[in-house]
Amino acid sequence: MDKDAFYRKLKACRECASLFNHEPRPVFLGSSRAPIMQISQAPSKTVHETGYPFNDASGEKLRREWYRISDAAFYNPENFYITSVGKCFPGKNNRGGDKKPPKICAELWLEGELDYVENALYLIVGKAATDHFFPRLSFVDLVMNDQTIRGKPAFVLPHPSPLNVKWFKDHPEFFEKRLPVIRRHIHGALNSKS
Numbered sequence: 001m002d003k004d005a006f007y008r009k010l011k012a013c014r015e016c017a018s019l020f021n022h023e024p025r026p027v028f029l030g031s032s033r034a035p036i037m038q039i040s041q042a043p044s045k046t047v048h049e050t051g052y053p054f055n056d057a058s059g060e061k062l063r064r065e066w067y068r069i070s071d072a073a074f075y076n077p078e079n080f081y082i083t084s085v086g087k088c089f090p091g092k093n094n095r096g097g098d099k100k101p102p103k104i105c106a107e108l109w110l111e112g113e114l115d116y117v118e119n120a121l122y123l124i125v126g127k128a129a130t131d132h133f134f135p136r137l138s139f140v141d142l143v144m145n146d147q148t149i150r151g152k153p154a155f156v157l158p159h160p161s162p163l164n165v166k167w168f169k170d171h172p173e174f175f176e177k178r179l180p181v182i183r184r185h186i187h188g189a190l191n192s193k194s
């Protein structure tokens with residue numbers, strides 16, 4: 001399948017319609033030329049409603065506090081290709097969090113995106129996306145050490161959701177030691193492009 005046909009089919013995907021209480025809306029953003037490919041879990045309800053990835057409290061923390069880049073830089077499709085292992089909001093579980101993304105989504109779409117995007121580095125955000133690429137490995141070890149995907153540098157981050165506050169408290173080393181390294185690579189990839 002050529003790239004245009006692939007993305008037409010992805011945008012029109014309704015594979016999980018019977019699993020959701022809402023109409024599926026695949027959310028992803030970016031150019032296949034973007035130097036950074038960010039892969040997370042699945043859109044939140046806010047993202048589902050707006051169609052903009054990370055357009056919520058988690059996204060503000062990620063862009064402004066963690067990456068330290070402007071909204072314009074983050075949403076510039078020539079900078080970031082933003083996607084997730086589940087492209088549609090999966091609905092809420094009975095504990096108030098979001099349900100896990102349907103596994104079928106990554107099986108249907110993620111490999112194709114990895115084929116088409118010519119990024120220089122990967123940012124893997126949150127445990128669900130991390131488990132897809134690095135199953136059964138220690139999440140903390142993955143966060144604290146350099147990884148590779150398809151021979152390219154990959155950095156694993158916890159999800160910036162406020163629900164993750166305990167992980168943040170338990171792992172101050174992420175903020176003190178690891179985040180500055182990840183941030184340097186992000187800025188380096190963006191600067192090397194221009």
Ligand code: SF4
Binds near residue numbers: 024026088102105
């Ligand atoms: S979650 Fe993925 S597979 Fe399911 S409807 Fe959305 S795009 Fe299609």
